[in-house]
Amino acid sequence: MKSISGKQLCRILERKGWELKTIKGSHHVYMMDGRTERISVPVHGNKDLKIGMLKAIMKLAEIEESEL
Secondary structure (H helix, E strand, O other): OOEEEEEEEEEHHHHOOOOOEEEEOOOOEOOOOOOOOEEEEEEEOOOOOOOOHHHHHHHHOOOOOHOO
């Protein structure tokens, strides 16, 4: 699986229709109308996300690996 940074994942989420609601420290919190889930993306510069975190967010946001 391709590893990406938090900044890159935020751009992908915004393309998929997720809205940035708040930033708490280094965590960007995204929500989407009609859904109850909240997605918190850690953004630490251009540092890559760990694979487990990336997979969990991808599952919640319904992002395919080919979209990375």
